[in-house]
Amino acid sequence: MKKSIFLIIYLLFAYISSAQEIAPIPLGGSLDLYVGTWKYENTETGEVFIVKLKKFDNYTAINVNFGTVLIGEYSYKKNGITIYDNIDSVSGIATNNQAVRTSVKCSSANQNFAKLRLSVIDREYQKIANGTLQFSLEHNNSYSLKWKIAESEGDFDVGPDYKEGLSIPSDIVLIKVEE
Amino acid sequence: MPVIAEESAKGIFKSKGILPINLDEFNILANNETKSSFTDTVTFSLDSSMLNWGKASQVNRDNGLVFTQIPFSFNDSSVFAAISDDMETLDENKVSLKSFYIKAEDCFNNVQIDYIVTMVPTREYQVHNVEYDFLNMQGYSGIVFYSDTIGRVFKINALKDGIINRVSLSKETEIDNPKYVGFYSNDRTITKSDQDPVFDGGELLTIVIYADSQNTGGYGDIIIIGKTPESDNQGEKPEEVIGHTDKLVLGGGTDTTALQNEYTLFVKFKGCCGESEQIIVAPIGNSISVTAKDFSSDTCIFMHWEGPNDILSNNRSISLTLSCNTTITAYYMGKSKGACFELAKIASDATMKANMKAIIDSTHLDSIEHGYKMRSDGSKLYGKGTDSTLRYDKDSGQTYIQRFHTHPKGTKFCSGADIWTIYDMLRNQQIRDDDIDNFRYGMIARDTLNKGEHMIHIIKIVDKNKLENCFNQDIINCANDISKVKNIFCLNYDDYLSQDNLSYNDKMVFYLEQLERMGLSLSKGEYTNNASQNTSKVIYWSNVTIKSKNGTEMPDFETCAYQYPNNH
Numbered sequence: 235m236k237k238s239i240f241l242i243i244y245l246l247f248a249y250i251s252s253a254q255e256i257a258p259i260p261l262g263g264s265l266d267l268y269v270g271t272w273k274y275e276n277t278e279t280g281e282v283f284i285v286k287l288k289k290f291d292n293y294t295a296i297n298v299n300f301g302t303v304l305i306g307e308y309s310y311k312k313n314g315i316t317i318y319d320n321i322d323s324v325s326g327i328a329t330n331n332q333a334v335r336t337s338v339k340c341s342s343a344n345q346n347f348a349k350l351r352l353s354v355i356d357r358e359y360q361k362i363a364n365g366t367l368q369f370s371l372e373h374n375n376s377y378s379l380k381w382k383i384a385e386s387e388g389d390f391d392v393g394p395d396y397k398e399g400l401s402i403p404s405d406i407v408l409i410k411v412e413e
Numbered sequence: 414m415p416v417i418a419e420e421s422a423k424g425i426f427k428s429k430g431i432l433p434i435n436l437d438e439f440n441i442l443a444n445n446e447t448k449s450s451f452t453d454t455v456t457f458s459l460d461s462s463m464l465n466w467g468k469a470s471q472v473n474r475d476n477g478l479v480f481t482q483i484p485f486s487f488n489d490s491s492v493f494a495a496i497s498d499d500m501e502t503l504d505e506n507k508v509s510l511k512s513f514y515i516k517a518e519d520c521f522n523n524v525q526i527d528y529i530v531t532m533v534p535t536r537e538y539q540v541h542n543v544e545y546d547f548l549n550m551q552g553y554s555g556i557v558f559y560s561d562t563i564g565r566v567f568k569i570n571a572l573k574d575g576i577i578n579r580v581s582l583s584k585e586t587e588i589d590n591p592k593y594v595g596f597y598s599n600d601r602t603i604t605k606s607d608q609d610p611v612f613d614g615g616e617l618l619t620i621v622i623y624a625d626s627q628n629t630g631g632y633g634d635i636i637i638i639g640k641t642p643e644s645d646n647q648g649e650k651p652e653e654v655i656g657h658t659d660k661l662v663l664g665g666g667t668d669t670t671a672l673q674n675e676y677t678l679f680v681k682f683k684g685c686c687g688e689s690e691q692i693i694v695a696p697i698g699n700s701i702s703v704t705a706k707d708f709s710s711d712t713c714i715f716m717h718w719e720g721p722n723d724i725l726s727n728n729r730s731i732s733l734t735l736s737c738n739t740t741i742t743a744y745y746m747g748k749s750k751g752a753c754f755e756l757a758k759i760a761s762d763a764t765m766k767a768n769m770k771a772i773i774d775s776t777h778l779d780s781i782e783h784g785y786k787m788r789s790d791g792s793k794l795y796g797k798g799t800d801s802t803l804r805y806d807k808d809s810g811q812t813y814i815q816r817f818h819t820h821p822k823g824t825k826f827c828s829g830a831d832i833w834t835i836y837d838m839l840r841n842q843q844i845r846d847d848d849i850d851n852f853r854y855g856m857i858a859r860d861t862l863n864k865g866e867h868m869i870h871i872i873k874i875v876d877k878n879k880l881e882n883c884f885n886q887d888i889i890n891c892a893n894d895i896s897k898v899k900n901i902f903c904l905n906y907d908d909y910l911s912q913d914n915l916s917y918n919d920k921m922v923f924y925l926e927q928l929e930r931m932g933l934s935l936s937k938g939e940y941t942n943n944a945s946q947n948t949s950k951v952i953y954w955s956n957v958t959i960k961s962k963n964g965t966e967m968p969d970f971e972t973c974a975y976q977y978p979n980n981h
Binding site for chain 2: 295296297298300351353355360362364384385386387388389390391392393394396
């Protein structure tokens with residue numbers, strides 16, 4: 235009888251463990267764990283993509299108060315060459331009306347803080363990309379962000395310098411490297 | 414009991430083949446009886462030479478009925494008649510009678526019947542109305558016999574002041590309240606003055622007795638019931654004289670073939686343009702092209718054509734091949750209709766609709782964005798699409814009056830980039846000042862959820878200064894970094910509309926608020942698409958504004974009653 239009970243408990247534990255490969259966010263409805271510096275690195279392609287996020291309360295733009303959002307900046311290197319780097323400006327961002335603006339902003343969707351909407355300005359190609367940012371707790375208790383974006387819809391006049399696609403990674407996982 | 418005057422009861426009266434009505438069956442005989450057979454009847458036989466084609470005339474009704482009237486040659490010269498309440502006074506009431514060969518055509522149903530009418534006016538009426546005819550029976554008083562082309566009577570109307578009462582001939586001599594009609598041969602003299610034509614002499618050919626009836630019964634039935642109409646409020650008007658256009662004098666020709674060598678198209682213009690008419694005569698079999706008149710597009714715009722055989726077109730120019738005389742009507746709408754006028758402008762813009770239809774059809778064949786820009790000179794530049802963007806090559810120095818694109822993924826609102834594009838065109842002077850009112854920016858969203866309703870948004874610049882001011886100051890604040898201003902606007906705008914937790918109405922209110930602060934207005938259409946035939950139809954248009962209901966802002970979709978045969 236005792237063996238059976240232990241077996242059931244073991245199987246139940248094993249099932250729960252396997253079902254929680256992606257752990258629920260332990261935030262209690264907070265964006266705080268997104269704040270910090272996140273990094274993606276691919277040694278084969280020589281890509282290093284770093285995003286720095288900070289929380290911003292009462293974010294107001296286009297006559298709308300978006301509430302609390304995350305804003306940030308990024309740097310991107312490829313094969314050792316810096317494509318874009320404005321990461322140090324994040325700390326200076328005061329309001330959205332300033333000339334220096336964020337390039338990454340997230341806000342909650344359906345109060346599900348595990349997956350946020352993501353809008354990115356591709357500084358190099360001067361395009362908007364939209365997608366999602368999904369928080370995960372890895373097995374080693376580290377935090378990761380699933381970054382997935384696509385070029386937004388639009389009707390454009392383009393010049394000869396127009397470039398197809400995006401200059402930044404569109405489907406990557408970033409690891410938190412700094413609070 | 415009626416008394417037949419002895420002097421009139423001279424024997425068997427006959428039509429003698431002169432009158433286009435064979436009345437022998439009903440003749441009152443000398444023995445105070447009626448005939449029991451057609452013995453001795455001289456059957457009338459129509460000959461083309463009996464008709465005076467030079468005086469043929471025609472009327473058209475709005476419902477597609479066309480009546481052509483050809484008078485008999487003997488009118489006013491060979492025969493005459495009389496109507497009286499009693500036999501004794503018949504001679505005192507002699508009048509001219511008129512017969513007409515009538516061709517009645519129903520253009521809508523491609524039906525034509527020919528018949529003959531013979532009009533015997535009361536003496537009182539004829540004295541004061543010399544110029545009456547079958548197509549001009551307003552106020553007519555007298556008897557009208559309807560017969561077929563061999564003289565068989567199928568209907569008789571007695572009219573008083575233009576109002577009909579159906580009557581029937583009688584084979585009986587004893588009826589209540591009888592009336593008499595006598596027909597006389599041509600061997601008589603006429604002393605005619607303006608006020609009182611006098612008919613003297615002539616042989617009494619035949620005399621019939623009839624009774625008025627308010628129960629019309631069936632044609633050809635002999636029913637002797639009812640009373641003579643005594644007031645204008647009783648009975649009805651003859652259908653041939655209701656709703657006629659002006660009578661058209663045809664003239665010429667010698668037979669029906671000659672008459673039908675050409676048909677007439679009556680073109681009417683109705684609405685803010687005032688009432689007017691144009692008449693076009695076209696040879697049989699020839700196609701006629703008609704174009705709606707131009708009025709000021711700022712105050713009075715063409716809507717659509719209506720006509721027989723389901724003619725229903727929003728195209729200004731239509732082609733018709735007439736199978737009979739036809740009336741078509743062009744309808745116009747004026748600026749006094751307010752918001753509906755704006756929708757009417759969209760709905761009546763054949764060029765824009767054709768342009769839209771082309772990219773709608775393309776969108777339903779593949780999954781990439783399609784679009785065009787129409788230059789001020791009417792030429793078009795097509796964009797290069799992907800599944801999410803549409804790009805145009807440089808088109809230096811050009812100005813535009815339309816710019817439309819599709820959202821194959823079904824996004825129901827113009828994106829931030831779309832809205833910015835309108836501002837950018839203005840900033841880059843791609844919209845001429847005199848084109849501002851007519852410039853339209855359009856977005857067509859495919860219904861990817863297969864709800865059967867695909868959307869069209871058409872944006873108009875209402876306040877140019879508002880649109881410019883909305884972004885100009887931001888550009889100055891950003892040290893003229895236009896891309897930065899654009900990107901920040903698009904980022905925030907798109908972010909708001911991508912919120913999953915907002916309803917369609919919430920997003921629409923935001924969308925309308927954004928448009929309003931930029932001096933833009935929205936008209937919305939919904940269309941259906943037949944997948945198998947890849948044909949699209951706009952169901953309706955509405956003006957979309959914000960209204961407040963119980964303190965909550967809601968989108969208000971104002972449709973217009975005309976929603977003309979919208980499927981366009």
